[in-house]
Every structure is written in structure tokens, then in C-alpha cells.
Amino acid sequence: MNINLTLISQMIAFAIFVAFCMKYVWPPIMKALDERATKIAEGLAAAERGQQEQEIGRQKALEEMKAAKAKAADIVAQAQKRYNEVMDEAKRDAQGEADRIKTAAHAEIEQETNRAREELRERMAALAVAAAEKVLEKEIDANAHKALINSFAKQL
Amino acid sequence: MATAELTASDYIQHHLTNLTLGWLPDQGLVFAHNAEEAAAMGFWALHIDSLLWSIGLGYLFLIGFRKVADNVTAGVPGRAQNFVEWIIDFVNENVRGSFSAKNDMVAPLALTIFAWVFLMNLMDLVPVDLIPWAFGQFMSLFGADPHHVFMRVVPTTDPNVTFGMALAVFFLVLYYSIKIKGVGGFVGELTLHPFGKFGIPANLVLEGISLLSKPLSLSLRLFGNMYAGEMIFILVALMYGHNMVLSLSGGALQLAWAIFHILIITLQAFIFMVLTIVYLDMAHQTDH
DSSP states (O other): OOOOHHHHHHHHHHHHHHHHIIIIIHHHHHHHHHHHHHHHHHHHHHHHHHHHHHHHHHHHHHHHHHHHHHHHHHHHHHHHHHHHHHHHHHHHHHHHHHHHHHHHHHHHHHHHHHHHHHHHHHHHHHHHHHHHHHHHTSOOOHHHHHHHHHHHHHHO | OOOTTSOHHHHHHHHTOOOEEEEETTTEEEEOSSHHHHHHTOSSEEEHHHHHHHHHHHHHHHHHHHHHHHTOOSSSOOHHHHHHHHHHHHHHHHHHHHOOSOOTTHHHHHHHHHHHHHHHHHGGGSOTTHHHHHHHHHHHTTTOOGGGOOOOOOGGGSHHHHHHHHHHHHHHHHHHHHHHHHHHHHHHHHHSTTTOGGGHHHHHHHHHHHHHHHHHHHHHHHHHHHHHHHHHHHHHHHGGGSOHHHHHHHHHHHHHHHHHHHHHHHHHHHHHHHHHHHHHHHHHOSOO
16 A cells, blocks of 8 residues: 555556547537437427428418318309209290290180181071072072172171 | 465465565566555555556457447447447436536546546456455466465456556546536635635534545445455455355355445446546536
């Protein structure tokens, strides 16, 4: 347990070791540690950002879906309306057509009736003339009595 | 082991003598053959065993860490890097916790102290006779008497080693005190507290003692703990040479003390590191 040159040797060795550690050991490892810390911080920030973006995207998708739904409902409503309109129009058209056909038929019937009546009337006139000829049993000047006969026929 | 022709005090003496290389007036440059010769060599002698082990272990530490630093990656670390990062993180945390100024030297210094002192202390857990015995046998091949070949494997039980480190730290404290505060500031710190300028002699005595106690306590704490620990290992080892019961209980004691000693060697390395950081922090503080 003598104090001797060992003490100074130890001091020198200590100084050399510390210098070596300070120059070649500590800085590279510290640098790597700091780099990793930065990397991790960046990764965490990126994850955070990603999460936020995902949330925004979800929000957006939801909104878009809502809009699409509303639009679809709108389209369906419009189609319904148009359908009703078309139906109404078709109904109206059909009714009009039916009315027109009915009117035309009525008119024709009327016409036919009138014609038949005219014919009947002429026939009756001829019959009446014939009957009168027979009744009078004499020749009648048809031309002289035409006006009279016609007025008679008209009264039928 | 305590052999028949060797008394217990001889055995202990043998274990507490360093492998000393120095000048003897009548023999020239030789290894001391006994404790008296080692003492006679005076200051100009070297404890070859202390230096060999301390420098070897420091070299081992630096080579190991340097290897990791060479292949260091900021990505996924390997096992060795993980281990090194764990220690560096631990040291760095302590430095950041206790050292408030900015100095790039303090953290590597703290790491070197912690790892180196720990490794030197760790040698205490090597069975106390193993390396000295092997070295004695080895040297006897060259014609030396194993009883006069010394080998102490725990450098921190050599006060030269602990004082060397503590003095280096002390010089750093002085250097930074003067560098940060200037000569005037440092002298003022030593003379103007705590009693003001009318109590300069008393201040100087108080502050001088507190300054000088730093390296003294730093080195003596480590030396005392390790020396006492080694002494207990040696005393326990003395029990082996007797009968069965003593040998067995000696084994049990050895194991128990070794397990407890794991705590001490780590703690002492940690304390040495933390106190160094604190002393350097005080040297950097401008306001007392």
C-alpha cells in the first residue's frame, strides 16, 4: 500500500481513456440515439397526421354519401311526379279520345237518323200521292198539285 | 490457499502486496520479493499488477464500446448496441439530472468512470486465490518462488488507482473553476464565504477543507469499500484450509458475501460517477 508512480500512471491512463471515450465512443452513439429519437418523433407525428386525415376522409365520405342519398331520393321523387303526370296525361288523352269518338258516333247516329227520316218522309209523300191517286181515282195533274203535295208531305 | 508452511498473516500479507517494479539500491531494477522491499522502493516504483488490470479493463471497456459505436445504427439496434445504449442512457440521465451547465466532456467522463470503476470492482468477484495462484505457478516456470510473486487483481483496492482517478477529477474541478469563474472568482469563492471579507482566514480554512475533502473522500470511499470487501474474501478464504465444517461454511459465506458484493461494486462505481458529476457541476456554478 505504498503511494508511488502508479498513481501518476493511473492519472495518465485515465486522461487517455476519457479523451478516447469523448472522441470516439460517446458522440457516435449519442448521435444515433438522437437520430432515433427524431425518427420516432417524426413517425408519431406522421401517425397522428394520418389519423387526422383518415378522420377527415371518413367525414367527407359520410357527407358525400348523405348527399348521394338525398340526390337519389330527389330523383325517385321526381320520377314519381313525372310518372303521375304521364299517367294523368294519358288518362286525360284517353278520356278526350273517348269523348271525341262518342261525339262522332252521336253525330253519325244523328245524321243517319235524319237521313232515314228524310227518306221515310219522301217515301211517305210518294205513298200519300199514290194513296191520294187511288182515293180520287182520277188523274191528278201531278205538276199542278206538286206544291200542295209537298206541303202535305212536310207536315208528316 | 493457506498451506501448512504458510501462516494466516503471511497469507494475508501475500494477498495485500502488489507486484511492484522498482529500484533497489543493491539490486537495481527488480520486482520486489516482499512487502519490505516494495516499501523500500519509495515513490519511483510501479504496481505492475494494478496498472495491468486497470489499463487492461479500461481498454476492454473502450474497445467494446468503440466496436458498438462503429456499427451504431439509428434504426433497430442489435443486442450489443441495446446494452451499450442502456448504459449510456443511464449515464446521460444522471448527467442531465445533476449537471446544469453545458460541457461535452462531462458525460463521456462519467461513462468512463462508471464503466471502468465497475469493471475494476468486478474483479473482486473472481475467486480470491485463482489468478494469484495461476500467476504464481506461471512465474515458477521461470524459476521464481510462487511465495514471492505477488498479484493483486482488484485495481480499486490499490489507493494509487483510486487516488489517481480522484486527483484527475480534482484537477478538472480546479481547471473548470478557474476557467468559468476566473482566478479572482475562484479565489473569492474560497475566501469570501461563508463569513464575508472580515473572516477571510476562517473562510479559507473552511472552504479549503471542503475543496480538499472532495478528492480525498472520492478516492477513500471507493478504496475503503473495495479494500474491506477484498479483506473479507481473504479472511473467508482462510477457512478453507482447516476442516470440512469450516470449509463448507466458508463456501457459504463466500457465496453470500459475493452476492452482497455485487451491490457494493455497482454502488461504488455509481457513487464515484455521481460525485464526479456533482463536483464538476459545482465548479461550473458561478453564484455560490
